[in-house]
Amino acid sequence: MNQTTTKLTLRPVGRIGNGPRLNPDAPVFLYEVDGMPNNELLQIVNYRANGRDPNWQIRYVKLDAEIGSYKTAEDALSVLQHLVDEPTGLLAGLHRAECEWLDKWGTVPDHPWAKAARRDVEAWERIVEAHDLNSK
Numbered sequence: 001m002n003q004t005t006t007k008l009t010l011r012p013v014g015r016i017g018n019g020p021r022l023n024p025d026a027p028v029f030l031y032e033v034d035g036m037p038n039n040e041l042l043q044i045v046n047y048r049a050n051g052r053d054p055n056w057q058i059r060y061v062k063l064d065a066e067i068g069s070y071k072t073a074e075d076a077l078s079v080l081q082h083l084v085d086e087p088t089g090l091l092a093g094l095h096r097a098e099c100e101w102l103d104k105w106g107t108v109p110d111h112p113w114a115k116a117a118r119r120d121v122e123a124w125e126r127i128v129e130a131h132d133l134n135s136k
Helices: 073-085 089-105 112-130
Strands: 007-013 030-036 041-047 055-059 065-070
Touching: 030 065, 030 112, 055 073, 055 112, 065 073, 065 089, 065 112, 073 112, 089 112
Parallel strands: none
Antiparallel strands: 007 030, 030 041, 041 055, 055 065
16 A cells, blocks of 8 residues: 555635625635645535535546545545545546446447546546556
């Protein structure tokens, strides 16, 4: 197991606003992750409007890749910490995404919704490729 020398932390950078004034007590919808190896820029983002069930995702900014769906930012951070500690978990994530896509869309891969759903798999592929895990 690859041990990290740093613990990942969340830094709030975006809050839900209601007008031109910044309210420091407003709910956070965007965090940047501090402590990533190689100073890689990652964000944890809630893509749901305030008042709806949250949908937090891990966003690899440079790769334009978003993965996962978590109830809290802390849940997403915990998964990310595990992936940083044990990068082969990225391969498992890619495999899961591919299997889920095939189960749902394998018989109609050219359907427009199948192509849209394929973006999840493609995001995992970009992340795995960036970490050069296919050769390990």
